[in-house]
Amino acid sequence: MKFILVLLFCIILYTDTLAKKQKLRDEIEKENVDDDKKDELDLIADDEAEEKEQKNEVIDEEEELKTPKVESEKKHPCAGHYCGAGRICALNDQDEPICDCVPQCPVETDERRKVCSNHNETWSSDCEVYRVRCLCNKDREECLKKKYNHVHVNYYGICREIPDCTKEEMGDFPRRMREWLFAVMQELARRNELDKYYMKLEEEAEQDLSLKWVNAIVWKFCDLDAHPEDRAVSRHELFPIRAPLLAMEHCIAPFLDSCDLDSDHIITLVEWGTCLGLKEDEIEDKCKSVRKKQEEKGK
Numbered sequence: 042m043k044f045i046l047v048l049l050f051c052i053i054l055y056t057d058t059l060a061k062k063q064k065l066r067d068e069i070e071k072e073n074v075d076d077d078k079k080d081e082l083d084l085i086a087d088d089e090a091e092e093k094e095q096k097n098e099v100i101d102e103e104e105e106l107k108t109p110k111v112e113s114e115k116k117h118p119c120a121g122h123y124c125g126a127g128r129i130c131a132l133n134d135q136d137e138p139i140c141d142c143v144p145q146c147p148v149e150t151d152e153r154r155k156v157c158s159n160h161n162e163t164w165s166s167d168c169e170v171y172r173v174r175c176l177c178n179k180d181r182e183e184c185l186k187k188k189y190n191h192v193h194v195n196y197y198g199i200c201r202e203i204p205d206c207t208k209e210e211m212g213d214f215p216r217r218m219r220e221w222l223f224a225v226m227q228e229l230a231r232r233n234e235l236d237k238y239y240m241k242l243e244e245e246a247e248q249d250l251s252l253k254w255v256n257a258i259v260w261k262f263c264d265l266d267a268h269p270e271d272r273a274v275s276r277h278e279l280f281p282i283r284a285p286l287l288a289m290e291h292c293i294a295p296f297l298d299s300c301d302l303d304s305d306h307i308i309t310l311v312e313w314g315t316c317l318g319l320k321e322d323e324i325e326d327k328c329k330s331v332r333k334k335q336e337e338k339g340k
């Protein structure tokens with residue numbers, strides 16, 4: 042039993058690193074690129090927004106479309122012109138930078154770059170997924186199917202049969218997830234990759250057993266709630282823990298769904314803490330931004 046836990050932890054830690062590396066890689070790939078400024082999270086957020094709009098809720102997305110201004114005029118117009126997933130900066134007839142769909146994705150031979158889409162179709166890389174989405178969004182002929190207007194990565198790796206999460210597994214999941222969150226937090230602290238403020242929470246968790254789970258759980262909530270930071274974790278903000286884990290951890294999707302008690306597609310800190318097994322009086326908003334505000338008020 043212990044062995045399995047340790048193994049699971051290693052795998053999870055590994056995927057976490059893998060996901061980070063991938064992100065880094067993607068960021069590097071994106072560097073010289075783009076305008077619609079949309080990365081994977083934004084795209085998933087778009088789909089979410091569209092769903093909401095259908096329910097007559099208007100969401101202001103303009104903010105995300107703004108591009109950073111380029112300072113130096115001598116620079117290539119595309120320098121600093123960020124283009125989102127599946128897009129690349131190109132010049133139009135007036136020599137102005139625009140975001141076009143990437144003409145071709147790097148040829149991927151590594152099986153591990155394969156991704157499974159929300160349509161349960163395996164693609165050779167996330168680039169291919171977002172390239173075809175771009176083509177469809179721009180109404181190009183190369184858009185293979187209309188449904189690809191909303192294609193996104195569901196999880197990393199080839200599509201597979203994901204077994205149902207049994208009641209027993211589900212019952213044990215919050216405990217395992219708490220262990221995992223604490224272990225990840227601990228590991229990040231060890232590597233000095235944790236924000237100073239959260240480093241303190243980690244130390245607290247090490248020293249005070251009663252805070253071990255609380256601090257790890259609250260830290261993860263703060264960490265996920267950054268896109269936008271609004272004290273609520275929406276479905277697209279769950280992407281960073283969902284997509285890398287889904288293929289290996291078949292309970293993660295049903296578990297995360299179960300956290301959303303009122304099914305409003307948003308997970309509040311109370312919902313998050315509750316589904317991870319915290320008691321009501323243990324759940325306290327300790328996110329950095331909140332603490333800062335409290336400190337300022339206190340002065």
Ligand SMILES: *[C@@H]1O[C@H](CO)[C@@H](O)[C@H](O)[C@H]1NC(C)=O
Nearest residue numbers: 160161162199200201202203
């Ligand atoms: C997704 O595709 C895989 C591989 O083709 C298949 O085994 C699995 O049953 C599919 N899952 C769903 C939900 O259709």
